[in-house]
Amino acid sequence: MNAPNQSQCRRLYFIGFMVLLNAICTTNGFYLPGLAPVNYCRRADMTGSCVSEVKLQVNRLKHRGVRNSV
Numbered sequence: 581m582n583a584p585n586q587s588q589c590r591r592l593y594f595i596g597f598m599v600l601l602n603a604i605c606t607t608n609g610f611y612l613p614g615l616a617p618v619n620y621c622r623r624a625d626m627t628g629s630c631v632s633e634v635k636l637q638v639n640r641l642k643h644r645g646v647r648n649s650v
Contacts (some may be wrong), residue, residue, distance in 0.1 A: 597616070623629040 619630045620634070621627075621632055623632040626632050
């Protein structure tokens with residue numbers, strides 16, 4: 581089997597680039613496994629499927645206190 585020549589390589593790179601560009605342009609969103617989508621609304625419009633409170637979970641909170649300069 582012969583190795584691809586320069587024009588064949590360019591054609592393959594172009595096709596790969598076009599496929600990648602098409603995938604990027606047609607993507608409307610993404611999904612992170614383990615996270616369920618949530619609809620948020622104002623507190624007055626709150627229903628069972630629409631919440632107004634955002635729950636924030638963090639690993640660690642750092643306290644930036646005032647340093648004592650002696």
